[in-house]
Amino acid sequence: MVPLRLVFLWHYHQPDYRWEGTALLPWVRLRAAKDYARLFELFGMLPEFRCVLNLVPSLLLQLVGYATGQLTDTAEEFCRRAAAEPSEEERRYWQMIAPPEPLRQRSAAARDLWQRLAAGTVLPEQWQDVRMWTQLLWMSPHRERFPILQSWFERGSGYSVEEIRLLLMLQRLLAEEALQKLRQLLSTERVELSCSPFYHPILPLLCNTDSMRESDPLLPRPEPPFRFPADAWLQCLRARQFCWELLGVVPEGMWPSEGAVSMEAVQQMAAAGVRWAATDEALLFASLPQAPWWQKYFPHRIRTAAGELVILFRDRELSDALSFHYGGWAPERAVEDFCGRLQGIREGLLRSVGEDGLRDAVVLLALDGENCWDTYPDEGTPFLRLLAERLQTEEWVTTTTCRALCGGRFPELPWIRAGSWVGGSLRIWIGTAENNAAWRALAELRMRLERARSALPPERWRDALEQLLCAEGSDWFWWRSPERPTAAAPLFERLFQLRLEAARSVLGEAWR
DSSP states (O other): OOOEEEEEEEEEOOOOOEETTEESSOHHHHHIIIIIHHHHHHHHTOTTOOEEEEEOHHHHHHHHHHHHTOOEEHHHHHHTSOSOOOOHHHHHHHHHTOOOHHHHTTOHHHHHHHHHHHHTOOOGGGHHHHHHHHHHGGGGGGTTTSHHHHHHHHHOSOOOHHHHHHHHHHHHHHHHHHHHHHHHHHTSTTEEEEEOOTTOBOHHHHHOGGGHHHHOTTSOOOSSOOOOHHHHHHHHHHHHHHHHHHHSOOOSEEOOGGGOBOHHHHHHHHHTTOOEEEEEHHHHHHHOTTOOGGGGGSOEEEEETTEEEEEEEEOHHHHHIIIIIGGGSOHHHHHHHHHHHHHHHHHHHHHHHHHHHHTTOEEEEEEESSGGGGGSGGGGHHHHHHHHHHHHHOTTEEEOOSGGGTTSOOOBOOOOOSBOTTTTOOGGGSSSHHHHHHHHHHHHHHHHHHHTTTTSOHHHHHHHHHHHHHHTBTHHHHTTSTTSOOTTHHHHHHHHHHHHHHHHHHHGGGTO
């Protein structure tokens, strides 16, 4: 029996929240506590379960900072203060970083507290409880391991500063543990490391913001365009180099930020030494409108002036089922449905391309490896265990990695249209008045920096470039989009503007 090959690509991403040694938002620390340490340990306990872990260096940088004690964040600083009534700034901050709704539902005390927070009726003596619960809810998976957590969950109120400080210490230990577990996983052949560009930029827009015309021809474009393909190349190259320095592995593959590709972006990835890349099936069918349904299950080769790249296409329906649907199901039902869909794909491929074609086919599931588990029972652990056991016992399917596929026979894709996993479009990051203004400011400053190359000492020039590379990150544009409203938008905007101001400061007279 020819098995259907299956690749799980779990994507872990956080933007660079740091400013002068403090992360303005605490998501790296909290996700490390709830998800990273737990998931990396779980994957290590599933010996026959092969997968790809895709990490963004901007996340890893901050994870190292927490693990080594070199990074703090605004939430930690508020938590470590005495139990006095908070300032207006602190009140707004806790509302801004409210834990996701599924987490709040795990404690009646927390639900009541957030209802009071939303209504503005938190009592002075309850603010210490607000500080505690914003951190404690993220520790739910570890209540058996650390019994003190269970006692805190059961108590519900009346927490001391000392207890909150102990909780923060436990979270830092979990950040350190996440790095240790990650290194252990990557020492095995069954887990492959891939990465995204260093600060998670949208590569087609770095190469040329006019590339948006391919997917969104009617949207207004920023003028002048941002057109720095060398930045796209550098973001890819440095990501691979950083993974080698930190983890001892040079990734062969890449999930370009948000699955966003274009022909020029593919060329820059190839120039940076990337061997394979993954994107959404929408980009295949936008590039080859007459392609049959089954073509998305075959990797393709793309030739560029910088070399050849293998590109894989995610199955959107199955990836989205894991991301958005199965969380509300019993694990047994979710696994049964998942395997039923996979069998349907295999049977359809056998009818369309036969056994010989099936040997070259692969189903790619690419999805967020952290946020999706918020809605699952026990953070997805029962589902993942049951799924791994089921896949291990079935002869008709086998899990593999992208690295193991790259020597296969693949059709050639002559061209790929610019776009992303979000409906095949780039509109989330460009096209509105606010986003276009941000691209114009970034383009003007980047062009001035290029003109100042010979006038500045190399160290200063590189310092300014580093600020702008960080400002190229996708999140500053994503959260400015009206399609993605967030209470934390002011902090994302502040981080973007701080990077621009820092670059101007480094440039000094060259800026004027």
